[in-house]
Amino acid sequence: MSEAIVKLHYDIDAEDFTTAGEASSGVKKTLTRLGVNHEVIKRVAIAMYEAEINAVIHANGGTADVEITPERVTVIIADNGPGIPDLDQAMTPGWSTATNLVREMGFGAGMGLPNMKRYTDEMYVDSKVGVGTKVTLIVNMNRQGA
Numbered sequence: 001m002s003e004a005i006v007k008l009h010y011d012i013d014a015e016d017f018t019t020a021g022e023a024s025s026g027v028k029k030t031l032t033r034l035g036v037n038h039e040v041i042k043r044v045a046i047a048m049y050e051a052e053i054n055a056v057i058h059a060n061g062g063t064a065d066v067e068i069t070p071e072r073v074t075v076i077i078a079d080n081g082p083g084i085p086d087l088d089q090a091m092t093p094g095w096s097t098a099t100n101l102v103r104e105m106g107f108g109a110g111m112g113l114p115n116m117k118r119y120t121d122e123m124y125v126d127s128k129v130g131v132g133t134k135v136t137l138i139v140n141m142n143r144q145g146a
Helices: 022-033 038-058 100-104 112-119
Strands: 006-012 062-068 072-078 122-128 132-140
Touching (some): 006 022, 022 038, 022 072, 038 062, 038 112, 112 122, 112 132
Antiparallel strands (some): 006 062, 062 072, 072 132, 122 132
């Protein structure tokens, strides 16, 4: 990968499962084009997809901003949704507030935040009830595997 910094921005539509995942797919294509290691691409794509889907399911959409440097990939997913009242509970594998309809579509299994943490080197969640949530995901280029 060259020394240039690449910045990408995506809007995430609310409750639109037909376009859900387009941002993470676009980032995956960009990382591939830049020649980033396959394992790093996989980790970024999984973590970002989970964050993107959470914004669609729970938060009336939002935005995704990505910065790619030779050292790391930083993804920030921000929304103006309801916020997360209990982050510790939300980090529990299998815990979910998804509706039955969302679950019937195959989403809302309660693995979003745990998978984001698993596939990143650093994860920060800033959430305020009634205001929204900002999730920052960082994957270092020099670490491979999950």
